[in-house]
Amino acid sequence: MSPSDAAAADLRARIEEVLRRQMARDPQRGAVSELYEALAHSVRGLLAERWLRTQEAYEQRKARELCYVSMEFHLGRLLRANLLALGAEDDAARALEVFGRALEELEEAEVDPGLGSGGLGRLAACFLDSLATLDLPARGYGLRFDMGLFDQAIRDGRQVEEGRAWAPERGWPWEVVRPEEAVRIGFGGHVEVYAQNGRVHRRWVPAGEVLAVPHDVPVAGYRTSTVGTLRLWGARPSGPSLDFEAFQAGAYRLQHEARAITTFLYPADDTREGKLLRLKQQFLLASATVQDVLRRHLARGGRPEGLAEDFVVQLNDTHPALAIPELMRLLVDDHELEWEPAWDVARAAFAYTNHTLLPEALEVWSLDLLSELLPRHVELIQEIDRRFQDAVRSAFPGEGERLRRMALVEPGNPSTVRMANLCVVGSSRVNGVAALHTQLLREGILRDFCDLWPDLLTNKTNGITPRRWLLQANPRLAALISERIGRGWERDLGRLRALDEFADDPDFQEAFRAVKRANKGDLARRIAREAGVVVDPDSLFDVQIKRFHEYKRQLLLLLWVVDRYLRLRDGELPDVVPRTIIFAGKAAATYHVAKQVIELIHAVAAVVNADGRSAGALRVAFLPNYRVSLAEAIVPAAELSEQISTAGYEASGTGNMKLALNGALTIGTLDGANVEIRDEVGDENLFIFGLEAHEVRELRTSGYDPRALVDADPRLAAVLEAIAGGIFSPNEPRRFASLVEEGLLAWDTFMLLADFGSYREAQERVDERYRDPAAWTRSAVRNTARCGKFSSDRTIREYAREVWRLPAQPLDPAGS
Numbered sequence: 001m002s003p004s005d006a007a008a009a010d011l012r013a014r015i016e017e018v019l020r021r022q023m024a025r026d027p028q029r030g031a032v033s034e035l036y037e038a039l040a041h042s043v044r045g046l047l048a049e050r051w052l053r054t055q056e057a058y059e060q061r062k063a064r065e066l067c068y069v070s071m072e073f074h075l076g077r078l079l080r081a082n083l084l085a086l087g088a089e090d091d092a093a094r095a096l097e098v099f100g101r102a103l104e105e106l107e108e109a110e111v112d113p114g115l116g117s118g119g120l121g122r123l124a125a126c127f128l129d130s131l132a133t134l135d136l137p138a139r140g141y142g143l144r145f146d147m148g149l150f151d152q153a154i155r156d157g158r159q160v161e162e163g164r165a166w167a168p169e170r171g172w173p174w175e176v177v178r179p180e181e182a183v184r185i186g187f188g189g190h191v192e193v194y195a196q197n198g199r200v201h202r203r204w205v206p207a208g209e210v211l212a213v214p215h216d217v218p219v220a221g222y223r224t225s226t227v228g229t230l231r232l233w234g235a236r237p238s239g240p241s242l243d244f245e246a247f248q249a250g251a252y253r254l255q256h257e258a259r260a261i262t263t264f265l266y267p268a269d270d271t272r273e274g275k276l277l278r279l280k281q282q283f284l285l286a287s288a289t290v291q292d293v294l295r296r297h298l299a300r301g302g303r304p305e306g307l308a309e310d311f312v313v314q315l316n317d318t319h320p321a322l323a324i325p326e327l328m329r330l331l332v333d334d335h336e337l338e339w340e341p342a343w344d345v346a347r348a349a350f351a352y353t354n355h356t357l358l359p360e361a362l363e364v365w366s367l368d369l370l371s372e373l374l375p376r377h378v379e380l381i382q383e384i385d386r387r388f389q390d391a392v393r394s395a396f397p398g399e400g401e402r403l404r405r406m407a408l409v410e411p412g413n414p415s416t417v418r419m420a421n422l423c424v425v426g427s428s429r430v431n432g433v434a435a436l437h438t439q440l441l442r443e444g445i446l447r448d449f450c451d452l453w454p455d456l457l458t459n460k461t462n463g464i465t466p467r468r469w470l471l472q473a474n475p476r477l478a479a480l481i482s483e484r485i486g487r488g489w490e491r492d493l494g495r496l497r498a499l500d501e502f503a504d505d506p507d508f509q510e511a512f513r514a515v516k517r518a519n520k521g522d523l524a525r526r527i528a529r530e531a532g533v534v535v536d537p538d539s540l541f542d543v544q545i546k547r548f549h550e551y552k553r554q555l556l557l558l559l560w561v562v563d564r565y566l567r568l569r570d571g572e573l574p575d576v577v578p579r580t581i582i583f584a585g586k587a588a589a590t591y592h593v594a595k596q597v598i599e600l601i602h603a604v605a606a607v608v609n610a611d612g613r614s615a616g617a618l619r620v621a622f623l624p625n626y627r628v629s630l631a632e633a634i635v636p637a638a639e640l641s642e643q644i645s646t647a648g649y650e651a652s653g654t655g656n657m658k659l660a661l662n663g664a665l666t667i668g669t670l671d672g673a674n675v676e677i678r679d680e681v682g683d684e685n686l687f688i689f690g691l692e693a694h695e696v697r698e699l700r701t702s703g704y705d706p707r708a709l710v711d712a713d714p715r716l717a718a719v720l721e722a723i724a725g726g727i728f729s730p731n732e733p734r735r736f737a738s739l740v741e742e743g744l745l746a747w748d749t750f751m752l753l754a755d756f757g758s759y760r761e762a763q764e765r766v767d768e769r770y771r772d773p774a775a776w777t778r779s780a781v782r783n784t785a786r787c788g789k790f791s792s793d794r795t796i797r798e799y800a801r802e803v804w805r806l807p808a809q810p811l812d813p814a815g816s
Contacts, residue, residue, distance in 0.1 A: 008094035014042035015095060023170075027099060033168070035101055036079070036109040039092065040173035043082050044218065051218045051227040053811060058137050062300055062310065063809045066131070066138040066800075067293050069323065070124040070316035071285060072265060073142045073230060074116025075217075076628030078174050080107055080472050081129075085220035112627045113174075114148020114166040115232070117265055117586070118547040119654055120355060122628065123433075124316055126654070126792040129465040132221030132228040133491065134793060135810040136800055141289040141320075143281065144175075144215040144232035149265045152586045152625045157602030161589045163264065175215040175232070182213045183291045184238060185284050191376050203333055204376035209238040210258040212288035222467050222490060225811040233288045235261035270590050272369075279365060279373055286323035289313075294330055304335040308348035312804045315352045315427070318363045318419040324350060324426035325380040333376070339383075351803050352423040352430045353460075355651050357440055358551070363419040367409065370417060381417055385409045388425050395452055406448045424449050424456070429803045431460045434652035434673040440693060460799055461676055462652040463792035466493045469658045474636035476515040477662065477784070484508065494788035503781040506774075513777055516639065516663060523637035526623075527582070533609060533621040539578035540770050543659070544642035545626060545634055548587035548594035551649040555597050555739070556752045557581070557642050560763055561604060561620060562719045562728075568614040577767040580619045584626040584634065593743065598622070600736050603728040631655075636662050639780070640766060643668030644759065646750040648693030650674075657790040660686075663780040665769075667762055669755070673790070681786045685779040689762035690755040699754060706748035709756075716756055720744065 001009070018038040019025045025034055058065060083089045083103075093103045116122065124140065131138040150161040171177075186206025194201050212233040219228035237258040261280045268274045290313075297307050315321065324346060331342035356362065371378045385408035392403050404410075408421045424430055424446065432438030438459035442450050450457050471478045471490050481489060484502060489495040502508035520537040528534050544557050561581055567573045583601055587594035605620035623630060641659035643650075643666050650672035660666055660677055666686040668674040671693070678686060691699065710717050724740040726733025744753055769776050788794075800806040 004091065004094075007088065007091040011039075011042055011046075011088070011091050012095040012098060014045055015039055015099075018042060030099065032101065032105055032109045035096070035099060036106040037168060037170060037173050039096070039106055040079055040110070043079065043086070043088070043092070044174060046086060046088065047082065047218045047220055047227050050220075050225050050811075051229070053225070054227050055229070057811055058809060059300065061809060063137040064309070064806055065311050066136065066804050066806055067141055067289065067311055067313045068124065068127060068131075068138060068316065069141045069285065069289050069313060069320040070121065071143065071282070071319035072116035072118075072121030073124045073128070073140060073232075074118065074121030074628055075113050075125045075230075076122075076468065076632070077107065077110045077112060079110050081468060082218075082220050084467060084472055085222045087223060111166050111168075112629050113172065114145055114164070114265070115142065117149040120317060123462055123654055123792075126463065126465040126468070127796060128219045128228060128230060129222070129467060130463075130792040130796040132219045132226050133224060133465075133467070134796060134800070135221065135224055135226045135808045136796065136806055137809050138228055138806075140219070140228070140230040141285070141292075142230065142232050143262050143265075143285055144213075144234035145265050146234075146259070146263045147265075149586065150589065154598075154602065154622065154624045157599050157606070159587055159595050159598050172215075175217050178214045178216060181292070182211045182236075183288050183295075184209045185212050185235075185287050187280060187283070187373050189375065191379065199336075201333070201336075202376065202379070204329065210261065210284070211236045211238045212284055214288075214292070226809075231289075231292070233262070233284060235259060235284055266588070268590050275366075275369060276373065279369060282319050283322050283326075283374060283377075286320045287326045289320070290323050290326045290330065294327070304331055304337060305341055305345055308345050311349060312806065313350050314799075314804070315350060315423055317353060317355045318423055321363070321419040321423050321426075322374070322377060324422060325374075325377040325384070328380050328384070329376055332380075343384075343387075346426060347428050350423075350427040352427040354420065354423075354430060354432055354437075354441060354446070357437065357444065357649060357651060359445065362445070364410070364416040365419065367415040367417060378417075381408060381422065384422070384425065392452065402448050406452075420445070429458060430456050431458045431799075431803065432651070433460060433462045434676060435459055435461060436670070436675045436693065437651045437672060440648060458802060460795055460803070461673060461789075462654050462657070463790050463795035464654050464657045464661070465792045466490055466661070468632075469635065470661055473632040473658075474515075474519065474662050476518055477512075477636065480511055480515055481784075491793070492788075493791035493793065496785050496788050499781055499785035503778045503785065504774075509774060509777040509781070512663065512781055513773065516637070516780070519637040520639075523582075523633055526633055527580075527621045531621045531623055533605070533619060535580040535619045535621060536578060536616070539580045539619070540639055540766075541580050541582060541637055542640040542642065543582040543584075543634055543638040543664070544644075545582070545584040545631060546653075546655050548585045548591070548597060550593060551646050551750045553644050553646060553750060553752055554583065554585070554601070556644050556755065556759060557583075558597070558601055558604060559716075559719050559752065559756060560759060561608070561618070562722055563715055563760065564618055565604070565608050565611075565614055566715075566718055566722060568617050569611065571613075573617070576617050577770050578617050580621065582621050582623065582634065582638075584623040584630060586626055593739070596736070596739055600723065600728065600739065603736070607728050631658070635659055635664075638662065638664040639770075639776075640664060641666045641668070643671070643674050644690075644755075645669060645671045646696060646755075647671040647691055648696050649750070657787065660783045661787040661790065663784045665766075665776070665779055665783060667759075667766060676789065677787075680789050681783050685782045685786075687762045687765050689758040691751065691758075696751060699751070704748070704751070704754065706753045707745055709753045710745065713757060715760075716753065 015038045016027045018041045019027045128140050147163045151164045153160045188207035189205045192203045215232045217230040267277045269278050327346050331337045410416050432441045485498040524535050524537040635658050641664040643656040647669045653672040669690040720740045724737040729735035
C-alpha cells in the first residue's frame with residue numbers, strides 16, 4: 001500500500017470510529033452534517049499529537065511566548081484550512097469516497113464560527129495562521145461567544161438581526177473544553193484596607209463571581225509541525241452545583257446572567273444594561289487572560305517580577321485595556337510587589353495596536369460605571385493617572401492643555417476613563433497598522449505621547465494570510481500560479497513577483513481571464529440563489545464588501561450607481577460597459593444611518609433591476625449575512641475593488657489586500673493601506689481619486705459648503721433629487737430624504753459630495769480600461785504579482801523582531 005493509500009485508509013477508519021463510537025451511527029447512513037463532524041474530529045485527532053508536542057516543547061524550553069489578546073477572532077471555516085495545512089486534502093477526498101460523499105459537500109455543512117464580525121477579528125485570525133506557520137511561540141486569547149454578532153437577514157429591504165447558536169448541538173468539533181483550568185472573575189463589591197507586616201494593603205472583595213472556562217482551538221501551521229493554540233473564554237456560573245430551592249425562588253436569573261456575558265459579540269450599548277454587559281465582557285477577557293498568563297509563568301518556576309521576560313501581551317485594540325490594571329492588582333495586591341517594580345513589569349509586558357483615527361471610536365468608560373463594577377481597578381487607574389500626570393508636568397511644565405489631552409481620566413459629568421490613553425501609558429510599544437495611519441497618529445491623537453516618548457510608536461502595516469485568501473479561497477488561480485512559477489509562494493508571497501514577466505503574455509492572460517470568468521460564474525449562481533438577482537458573468541464585477549459605516553462610504557458608490565442609472569434611463573449611454581454592483585456587509589444593530597443605507601441599496605436595486613432601459617448594462621445585488629465563507633466566494637470573482645473611504649479615516653483595511661491579491665483592480669482614495677498598495681502595484685494598475693487626508697482637514701477647517709458643490713453640478717443634483725424625491729421609494733416618497741437633506745446637504749461629514757466628481761471621473765477610467773481586455777488583464781496580473789508585501793507573514797516577522805523580541809521555536813520534523 002502506498003503512503004497516500006495508507007493515509008486515506010487511516011482517515012477513513014478514523015471517520016468510521018467517530019461515527020460508530022461517538023454518534024452510534026452506521027457509517028453508510030450518516031447525514032452530511034454527521035460526516036462533517038466525524039471528519040472534523042478525525043482531522044483534529046491528526047493535529048492532536050503535534051499540538052501536544054508543541055506545548056510540551058515550549059514548556060521544556062521555557063520559550064518566550066506571545067499572548068495575542070483580541071475581542072474577536074474571525075476564523076472562518078476550519079476544515080479545508082486544516083486539511084491544507086496538513087497536506088491531507090486528497091487523503092480526505094479519497095477517504096470520503098466509500099461514504100458516497102464529496103469533500104465539498106462536507107465543507108458546505110460547516111458553519112462559520114460566530115467569533116468575530118469584521119476586519120479586526122479577521123486580522124487576528126490571519127496573525128494566528130502566520131504565527132504557527134513561522135514556528136513562533138504564541139497563544140491567542142479571546143471569548144467563546146455562543147451566538148457571536150448576529151445573523152443578518154433582509155426583509156422588505158431592511159436589515160433584521162437574528163441570534164443564532166452557531167455551534168452544532170453535539171459541540172464544536174475543533175475545540176477542547178478545559179474546565180479544570182477555569183478561573184474566577186469578580187464583579188462589584190468593595191475594597192478592604194488592612195495592615196500587615198507594617199504595611200497598608202488593599203484587597204478587592206467582589207460582590208459576585210463567574211467562571212471563565214477555557215475552550216482551546218488548535219491552530220495548524222502550514223506544512224510545519226507547529227500547532228498553536230487559540231484559547232477562548234466562555235462565561236459560566238461560578239457555583240459547583242445548583243441550589244434547587246434558590247433556583248425555584250428565582251435565582252436561575254444568575255445562571256443566565258453569567259452565560260449572557262459571552263452570548264453575543266458587541267451587545268448594544270445604548271442602554272445602561274448594555275454598557276454593563278460590554279464592560280463585563282471586556283473585563284472577563286482581560287482578567288481571565290492575565291490570570292492564565294501569570295499562572296503559566298509561575299508554573300514554569302518564574303517569579304512575578306520576571307513575567308515580562310517570559311511573556312509579551314499584545315492588546316489588539318482597546319477592548320482588553322483592563323488587562324493593565326488587572327495585572328497591577330495581581331502584582332501589587334496578591335503578590336505584594338511595590339508599585340514601581342510592578343509598573344515596570346506591566347509596561348514591559350504589554351504592547352498595544354491602535355486601529356482607529358476616529359476620535360469618537362476611541363473607547364471611553366464612565367468612571368461611575370467602572371466604580372460600580374470594578375472598584376479596585378478604578379483606584380489603580382487613578383493612581384496610574386496621578387503618577388503619569390506628574391511625569392507629564394515634569395517634562396512639559398506649564399502646559400495645562402497638553403496635560404488635559406494626555407490624562408487617563410477626563411473630568412466631567414460623568415468623568416470618563418480614556419482606554420486608548422490607558423493602553424498607551426501602560427505599554428512598552430504602540431503601533432499603527434499602515435504607514436499613513438501611523439503618520440496620522442503621530443501628527444494627531446498620539447502626538448503628545450510621541451513628544452514624551454519619541455520611540456514609543458512604530459508602524460506595522462497589516463497583512464493577510466495567502467493560505468486562506470489565495471490557496472484556499474481561489475484554487476483555480478493558485479493552480480495557475482503554481483503551474484507557471486512553481487510552489488513555495490504559499491510561505492513566501494514575494495515569489496509572486498515572478499508573475500510580472502507573464503503580464504503581457506497572451507497565453508497567460510487568456511488563462512488568467514479563464515480563471516476569473518469561472519469564478520464569476522460560480523458567484524453569479526450564488527447571487528441568483530441567495531439574492532434572487534440574475535447577473536451576467538461577462539459583466540464587470542464591481543464589489544464593495546465590508547462593515548457598513550458612513551466613513552467607508554457605501555453611499556458614495558450608490559450615488560454613482562444612481563447617476564449611471566439615470567443616464568441609462570435617459571438614453572445618454574448607448575455604449576456602456578455592463579456592470580454588476582455587489583454589496584455585502586452588516587451594519588451595527590443600533591447604527592441607524594448605516595442601516596438606512598442598506599435599505600436604500602435594496603430600493604435602488606429593485607428599480608434598476610426591473611427597468612428594461614438598464615437591462616444588460618447595470619445590475620445591483622446585495623448578498624446578506626457577510627462572513628468569511630461568503631468573502632471567500634466574492635473575492636476570487638471580483639474585478640473592481642471599492643476602497644473609497646474618506647482619506648484619513650481608514651486605519652489600514654485588509655479587504656483591499658485580499659481583492660488585489662486575487663487580481664481585482666482597486667478604485668480608491670489615498671487612505672489606509674491603499675497608499676502602500678499603490679506604491680507596490682504602480683499608479684497605472686489602479687484608480688486613485690479624491691481628496692487626500694491633509695486636504696480633507698484643510699477643507700473642513702476653511703469652511704466646507706456641500707450645497708455649493710450640488711449647485712455647480714447638475715448631475716449630482718439630479719442624483720440627490722432622485723433619492724430624496726422618491727424615485728426609489730414611490731410608495732413612501734420621503735423615505736430617504738433625511739439621508740440627503742440632514743446628512744449630505746447639511747453636513748456631509750465624510751465628504752462624499754466633495755469627492756463625487758473625482759470618483760465619477762475615476763469610474764470613467766475604469767470603463768476605458770475594461771474595454772481593452774489585454775490592458776485590464778495586464779493590470780490584474782500585476783496586482784497579483786506585486787502583493788507580496790501584504791502577507792501577514794511579513795507583518796508578523798516585523799512584530800516578532802521589533803516589538804515582541806520573539807525567537808522562532810521550530811519543532812523537529814517528527815510527526816510532520
